Amino acid sequence: xxxxxxxxxxxxxxxxxxxxxxxxxxxxxxxxxxxxxxxxxxxxxxxxxxxxxxxxxxxxxxxxxxxxxxxxxxxxxxxxxxxxxxxxxxxxxxxxxxxxxxxxxxxxxxxxxxxxxxxxxxxxxxxxxxxxxxxxxxxxxxxxxxxxxxxxxxxxxxxxxxxxxxxxxxxxxxxxxxxxxxxxxxxxxxxxxxxxxxxxxxxxxxxxxxxxxxxxxxxxxx
Amino acid sequence: xxxxxxxxxxxxxxxxxxxxxxxxxxxxxxxxxxxxxxxxxxxxxxxxxxxxxxxxxxxxxxxxxxxxxxxxxxxxxxxxxxxxxxxxxxxxxxxxxxxxxxxxxxxxxxxxxxxxxxxxxxxxxxxxxxxxxxxxxxxxxxxxxxxxxxxxxxxxxxxxxxxxxxxxxxxxxxxxxxxxxxxxxxxxxxxxxxxxxxxxxxxxxxxxxxxxxxxxxxxxxxxxxxxxxxxxxxxxxxxxxxxxxxxxxxxxxxxxxxxxxxxxxxxxxxxxxxxxxxxxxxxxxxxxxxxxxxxxxxxxxxxxxxxxxxxxxxxxxxxxxxxxxxxxxxxxxxxxxxxxxxxxxxxxxxxxxxxxxxxxxxxxxxxxxxxxxxxxxxxxxxxxxxxxxxxxxxxxxxxxxxxxxxxxxxxxxxxxxxxxxxxxxxxxxxxxxxxxxxxxxxxxxxxxxxxxxxxxxxxxxxxxxxxxxxxxxxxxxxxxxxxxxxxxxxxxxxxxxxxxxxxxxxxxxxxxxxxxxxxxxxxxxxxxxxxxxxxxxxxxxxxxxxxxxxxxxxxxxxxxxxxxxxxxxxxxxxxxxxxxxxxxxxxxxxxxxxxxxxxxxxxxxxxxxxxxxxxxxxx
Numbered sequence: 001x002x003x004x005x006x007x008x009x010x011x012x013x014x015x016x017x018x019x020x021x022x023x024x025x026x027x028x029x030x031x032x033x034x035x036x037x038x039x040x041x042x043x044x045x046x047x048x049x050x051x052x053x054x055x056x057x058x059x060x061x062x063x064x065x066x067x068x069x070x071x072x073x074x075x076x077x078x079x080x081x082x083x084x085x086x087x088x089x090x091x092x093x094x095x096x097x098x099x100x101x102x103x104x105x106x107x108x109x110x111x112x113x114x115x116x117x118x119x120x121x122x123x124x125x126x127x128x129x130x131x132x133x134x135x136x137x138x139x140x141x142x143x144x145x146x147x148x149x150x151x152x153x154x155x156x157x158x159x160x161x162x163x164x165x166x167x168x169x170x171x172x173x174x175x176x177x178x179x180x181x182x183x184x185x186x187x188x189x190x191x192x193x194x195x196x197x198x199x200x201x202x203x204x205x206x207x208x209x210x211x212x213x214x215x216x217x218x219x220x221x222x
Numbered sequence: 223x224x225x226x227x228x229x230x231x232x233x234x235x236x237x238x239x240x241x242x243x244x245x246x247x248x249x250x251x252x253x254x255x256x257x258x259x260x261x262x263x264x265x266x267x268x269x270x271x272x273x274x275x276x277x278x279x280x281x282x283x284x285x286x287x288x289x290x291x292x293x294x295x296x297x298x299x300x301x302x303x304x305x306x307x308x309x310x311x312x313x314x315x316x317x318x319x320x321x322x323x324x325x326x327x328x329x330x331x332x333x334x335x336x337x338x339x340x341x342x343x344x345x346x347x348x349x350x351x352x353x354x355x356x357x358x359x360x361x362x363x364x365x366x367x368x369x370x371x372x373x374x375x376x377x378x379x380x381x382x383x384x385x386x387x388x389x390x391x392x393x394x395x396x397x398x399x400x401x402x403x404x405x406x407x408x409x410x411x412x413x414x415x416x417x418x419x420x421x422x423x424x425x426x427x428x429x430x431x432x433x434x435x436x437x438x439x440x441x442x443x444x445x446x447x448x449x450x451x452x453x454x455x456x457x458x459x460x461x462x463x464x465x466x467x468x469x470x471x472x473x474x475x476x477x478x479x480x481x482x483x484x485x486x487x488x489x490x491x492x493x494x495x496x497x498x499x500x501x502x503x504x505x506x507x508x509x510x511x512x513x514x515x516x517x518x519x520x521x522x523x524x525x526x527x528x529x530x531x532x533x534x535x536x537x538x539x540x541x542x543x544x545x546x547x548x549x550x551x552x553x554x555x556x557x558x559x560x561x562x563x564x565x566x567x568x569x570x571x572x573x574x575x576x577x578x579x580x581x582x583x584x585x586x587x588x589x590x591x592x593x594x595x596x597x598x599x600x601x602x603x604x605x606x607x608x609x610x611x612x613x614x615x616x617x618x619x620x621x622x623x624x625x626x627x628x629x630x631x632x633x634x635x636x637x638x639x640x641x642x643x644x645x646x647x648x649x650x651x652x653x654x655x656x657x658x659x660x661x662x663x664x665x666x667x668x669x670x671x672x673x674x675x676x677x678x679x680x681x682x683x684x685x686x687x688x689x690x691x692x693x694x695x696x697x698x699x700x701x702x703x704x705x706x707x708x709x710x711x712x713x714x715x716x717x718x719x720x721x722x723x724x725x726x727x728x729x730x731x732x733x734x735x736x737x738x739x740x741x742x743x744x745x746x747x748x749x750x751x752x753x754x755x756x757x758x759x760x761x762x763x764x765x766x767x768x769x770x771x772x773x774x775x776x777x778x779x780x781x782x783x784x785x786x787x788x789x790x791x792x793x794x795x796x797x798x799x800x801x802x803x804x805x806x807x808x809x810x811x812x813x814x815x816x817x818x819x820x821x822x823x824x825x826x827x828x829x830x831x832x833x834x835x836x837x838x839x840x841x
Binding site for chain 1: 465676723
């Protein structure tokens with residue numbers, strides 16, 4: 001099997017979530033001397049992007065996305081230490097959680113898959129996460145982005161409470177805030193003062209990259 | 223079997239009444255009177271089981287019941303030895319056989335919508351009294367004079383009654399009618415008004431409010447009226463109404479006022495239709511979900527809307543009709559159904575009562591499908607309840623061509639080899655798809671092989687093979703696959719057609735998975751399997767339109783023979799009526815609170831895995 005064929009197969013098998021085959025191909029690629037970046041950027045990430053696109057039009061559903069995410073995560077476990085050596089381990093860190101008063105987490109878990117699949121390091125705080133816990137996690141992990149998820153219109157007001165807590169701790173300008181969840185809209189995100197919103201998991205990744213690029217353009221020395 | 227609870231001992235009672243034998247099983251310690259009443263066996267009584275009228279005479283022929291303190295006043299020693307007892311004082315501690323004598327008065331019974339017979343025993347009682355006029359020789363107070371004639375009822379006297387009592391008695395020559403509700407004397411009226419006593423049963427739904435005016439003398443419904451909830455502008459579902467109160471504190475009084483105004487309008491309508499004076503309505507009953515009940519009572523609902531989802535109270539303090547803004551007799555009482563949990567509310571308590579879940583030996587699954595789906599599994603010995611967030615798919619929301627079940631909605635769908643058969647509400651031009659139509663459409667697509675088990679439309683080539691006559695309807699709108707149910711303009715004009723999209727099917731799958739995970743968790747808690755369910759009761763209006771075979775096809779309900787899936791109708795409203803017609807039924811509804819165990823799904827281990835596993839359709 002030549003390298004192009006291997007990448008093509010890795011792409012296809014990640015798409016259908018065949019974890020054993022994905023592991024095998026990842027190892028085979030490394031043995032054949034391919035770089036971890038090549039495997040990541042030319043097969044795994046494009047494959048997960050396609051998963052996201054299919055999910056958006058309904059062709060893929062939660063089970064398909066989860067299974068593809070698991071295959072991807074297994075491959076990443078092999079690649080991550082190697083990528084760390086080359087300094088391209090992750091393109092950003094995301095701290096994420098479902099807000100206090102809300103117990104929904106399937107949507108948030110799909111967001112995690114898409115972010116991990118795009119090369120982010122994801123720290124998931126789980127559900128019913130209080131503002132103080134978000135603050136502590138931002139101090140501890142110094143993420144680029146903190147994400148708040150809410151599935152109920154009654155719990156969406158916690159976005160504002162979380163942002164207030166970040167302000168109070170003097171952290172608000174150190175981290176980008178993204179919000180999401182079924183009832184959330186761009187307008188609501190603007191009202192509470194979030195930096196970004198997206199309607200679904202793959203759009204969230206696109207938005208996150210855009211926000212990071214914007215921030216780096218501002219903060220990097222000319 | 224009583225999963226997760228210690229078993230209440232049960233006793234078997236064999237009644238011989240009116241030439242028939244009826245065997246019933248009840249918790250030990252229940253009175254013979256209650257056991258009979260709950261099971262529709264008529265025993266004479268005028269005092270309502272207080273041991274004062276001494277009319278509920280029965281003879282215990284097998285088994286023994288010690289005589290109560292009242293029995294020696296009602297029976298001779300010989301009769302006592304013969305097993306005669308007052309049924310209301312006789313507790314059934316062991317299995318018994320009981321003879322019920324023929325009735326001296328014809329009991330009035332009413333048939334309610336679910337086909338249940340309810341023996342009339344309303345809390346509202348009227349007595350015509352011809353009192354001795356006061357004199358220097360008889361200087362009893364006016365209240366004592368009245369109460370002496372009501373000694374079997376022993377009512378408390380409302381202060382407001384005392385205010386006008388003197389003039390009323392004298393103007394009416396001491397010939398008056400006493401109005402007693404439960405244990406309160408609420409009015410003294412001149413002359414004989416005993417024929418005029420009414421109640422109104424309200425089903426306070428999130429979407430629709432229904433009122434039924436009942437003649438409490440006969441049990442007959444005199445008028446029914448319904449309307450869309452006036453709270454609609456503040457949100458279509460309970461969560462959005464709760465969040466409205468969180469966004470603006472002025473919205474709580476506003477929602478309360480809108481609930482009151484809905485109830486008041488309906489009161490006016492039913493009374494006008496039946497020609498009844500609203501002042502002759504002495505009691506109302508209200509069955510609503512927890513949020514609607516909180517809002518109607520003016521209670522801040524915020525804790526219902528966020529985890530851990532807490533009720534202000536399960537049982538309500540004494541409530542007057544005027545507390546709910548219902549313009550009837552100023553001292554009329556309100557029976558407000560208690561809730562099991564934040565998402566299994568008083569409407570379900572009422573529904574379980576009407577469905578007889580607490581009396582039936584068969585293990586049944588009670589399902590009320592809406593944005594929130596309430597599920598109760600059990601029989602007369604045990605019950606488990608839970609709530610599953612089904613989302614708005616069945617209400618037509620979140621579905622591209624979805625609409626409520628109103629004129630123009632496609633309510634049923636079937637696929638022939640070369641045509642799509644639609645049934646449209648009002649026989650109108652199709653305007654959209656309502657919940658039952660959505661279920662039919664997806665079930666038909668599955669059965670026709672156009673949809674695979676995972677819920678994905680099959681590839682075009684496969685569709686062309688499975689159903690060549692309809693394959694052209696499986697097409698694209700932009701990037702998304704859709705199946706066209708009705709071409710509104712010309713064939714091929716997808717954007718103006720009524721269709722079901724791939725993402726619509728995903729919405730239905732979320733709803734299905736929530737509901738199916740719910741009853742599977744309950745079955746597991748009870749250590750039962752699907753086949754152990756003897757009957758599925760579909761409550762609410764959606765349940766009436768849902769096709770049982772398609773509900774099975776989608777895995778929305780356990781896989782059972784189709785006749786075992788039955789529509790139960792508006793059981794919440796029926797339960798509210800029963801509470802007005804019988805204090806016994808009302809007591810049974812309260813007793814349900816102790817008999818039903820609430821299972822929280824979101825806290826259940828592996829709920830996510832289970833839910834995801836239930837997204838696919840059954841093979």
